[in-house]
Amino acid sequence: MHMLEVVDIYKSYGSCEVLKGLSFTVDKDETKVIIGTSGTGKSTLLKCINQLDPPDKGEVWLEGEDITNPSIDLNRIRQKIGFVFQDFNLFNHLTALQNVSIGLEKVKKIEKENAREKALEELRRVGLEKQSCQYPAQLSGGQKQRVGIARALAMDPAIILFDEPTSALDPELIGDVLDVMKNLAGKVAMLIVTHEMGFARNVADEIIFMEGGTIIESGPPEQMFNNPKKERTRQFLGRISTLYGKE
Amino acid sequence: MRSLPELLEGVPITLLLTFCAISAGFALGLLLALGRVYGKKGISYSCIAYLEIFRGTPLLVQLFIIYYGLPNIGIIFSPLLAALLGLSLNSAAYQAEYLRGSIQAIPANQMIAGRTLGMTRFQSIRTIILPQALRISIPAWSNELIYLLKYTSIVVYIQVRDLTFQAKDIAAQSSRYLETFLVVALIYLLFTILFSEIVDRVEKRVRIPGVGLSPRIVKRNMKIPFKT
Numbered sequence: 266m267h268m269l270e271v272v273d274i275y276k277s278y279g280s281c282e283v284l285k286g287l288s289f290t291v292d293k294d295e296t297k298v299i300i301g302t303s304g305t306g307k308s309t310l311l312k313c314i315n316q317l318d319p320p321d322k323g324e325v326w327l328e329g330e331d332i333t334n335p336s337i338d339l340n341r342i343r344q345k346i347g348f349v350f351q352d353f354n355l356f357n358h359l360t361a362l363q364n365v366s367i368g369l370e371k372v373k374k375i376e377k378e379n380a381r382e383k384a385l386e387e388l389r390r391v392g393l394e395k396q397s398c399q400y401p402a403q404l405s406g407g408q409k410q411r412v413g414i415a416r417a418l419a420m421d422p423a424i425i426l427f428d429e430p431t432s433a434l435d436p437e438l439i440g441d442v443l444d445v446m447k448n449l450a451g452k453v454a455m456l457i458v459t460h461e462m463g464f465a466r467n468v469a470d471e472i473i474f475m476e477g478g479t480i481i482e483s484g485p486p487e488q489m490f491n492n493p494k495k496e497r498t499r500q501f502l503g504r505i506s507t508l509y510g511k512e
Numbered sequence: 513m514r515s516l517p518e519l520l521e522g523v524p525i526t527l528l529l530t531f532c533a534i535s536a537g538f539a540l541g542l543l544l545a546l547g548r549v550y551g552k553k554g555i556s557y558s559c560i561a562y563l564e565i566f567r568g569t570p571l572l573v574q575l576f577i578i579y580y581g582l583p584n585i586g587i588i589f590s591p592l593l594a595a596l597l598g599l600s601l602n603s604a605a606y607q608a609e610y611l612r613g614s615i616q617a618i619p620a621n622q623m624i625a626g627r628t629l630g631m632t633r634f635q636s637i638r639t640i641i642l643p644q645a646l647r648i649s650i651p652a653w654s655n656e657l658i659y660l661l662k663y664t665s666i667v668v669y670i671q672v673r674d675l676t677f678q679a680k681d682i683a684a685q686s687s688r689y690l691e692t693f694l695v696v697a698l699i700y701l702l703f704t705i706l707f708s709e710i711v712d713r714v715e716k717r718v719r720i721p722g723v724g725l726s727p728r729i730v731k732r733n734m735k736i737p738f739k740t
């Protein structure tokens with residue numbers, strides 16, 4: 266049984282078909298990275314997975330459950346799917362600690378004391394225990410994103426989805442966030458949309474190259490970077506590594 | 513000035529009207545705002561209808577309908593109760609609009625982040641949206657409190673013995689109109705200054721960095737009665 270299985274999903278906005286039959290799986294503790302040009306449907310795919318914007322057709326299975334089934338309790342399912350946003354989306358009125366603990370308190374109904382303790386642990390894990398009492402407006406972008414990751418982690422999700430977690434960050438802050446994600450690799454299943462090719466190359470178990478709403482090619486980083494089967498993959502990776510540099 | 517104690521007898525009524533109307537108006541206004549923003553079509557339109565009616569007709573006419581009109585169909589209120597009801601229903605409409613503006617000023621992503629954690633819509637509204645929206649709406653709410661305090665004086669027309677009513681009585685008996693009404697104006701002024709000062713302090717106390725309109729925008733958008 267796969268942790269996450271996406272089966273032939275389609276999604277249109279009006280007459281614009283964004284996802285055109287995508288299938289892939291993510292296994293327990295596996296790290297998969299999705300790459301692709303802008304506007305290709307990567308964010309849409311992630312939203313289809315956590316049912317924020319359900320697919321028109323196709324199925325998404327999480328831990329052996331079909332979560333596209335209309336009778337399913339999505340609030341229960343979403344606890345198991347962590348989501349890290351490009352623009353952080355921390356709760357502005359809550360401290361770093363409260364941002365992490367609120368899900369535990371309100372959704373998992375864990376007692377306040379214990380929730381706060383667990384939240385502090387997660388903040389420690391992303392190197393932010395000192396900032397636990399600061400509000401989002403008092404944190405740097407990199408710190409905000411690490412709180413965002415801690416918030417997702419605290420729920421003990423089956424998988425965490427990352428939508429370009431470092432694109433909104435100043436270059437010198439990207440490293441801290443990527444380090445945190447590197448440390449998570451192999452400990453929790455992750456599906457990461459990113460343009461950080463160095464990171465993809467070193468951390469991903471598999472890279473999925475997406476374009477025009479379909480998967481062009483997927484495979485381990487070695488193969489994708491050195492021996493891509495498709496000419497289009499070669500072109501894209503060639504261009505993007507000159508853009509973003511190889512690690 | 514010998515009539516000052518008599519004049520002051522009206523103060524508790526004025527304050528009672530203000531506090532009851534602002535509280536009841538807030539509770540109802542919050543429901544209306546939530547209904548308007550998050551309710552299904554039917555609910556949303558009913559809320560809009562309510563707001564339009566109560567903001568689109570004069571408060572005095574509303575009070576007359578309640579106090580003089582409703583007895584025609586067998587519903588009779590004491591003057592005080594009619595005043596409380598009218599002021600509350602009216603203030604609810606205004607407060608609902610302030611609150612709606614604040615709710616809609618919260619970025620949609622805040623709700624999405626809540627839902628992503630597995631919160632229900634209701635939980636997200638309660639724990640994510642409202643704590644931010646209420647903070648944002650404090651300056652507008654402070655205005656409403658002050659307007660309401662002054663507008664309570666309109667209840668003299670339905671025989672409620674508030675501060676203005678007492679003043680009118682005393683002035684008529686003594687013919688000292690100028691003196692009496694200047695004193696009354698001063699009393700209202702003292703309370704409005706006091707209230708806006710209290711609300712100001714509350715706002716500072718609950719303020720959270722990064723939540724709320726920038727002071728510049730507040731100044732531009734809100735007519736704050738005193739203080740420039």
Ligand SMILES: Nc1ncnc2c1ncn2[C@@H]1O[C@H](COP(=O)(O)OP(=O)(O)OP(=O)(O)O)[C@@H](O)[C@H]1O
Pocket residue numbers: 278281283301302303304305306307308309310
């Ligand atoms: N809610 C929506 N309504 C209409 N069209 C949408 C909506 N969301 C996305 N789209 C369209 O779907 C396409 C894919 O968008 P998506 O955000 O998934 O791309 P992306 O691969 O994440 O791009 P980027 O790298 O820029 O984030 C775009 O053409 C976009 O205009």
Ligand SMILES: [Mg+2]
Pocket residue numbers: 307308309428429
């Ligand atoms: Mg995107």
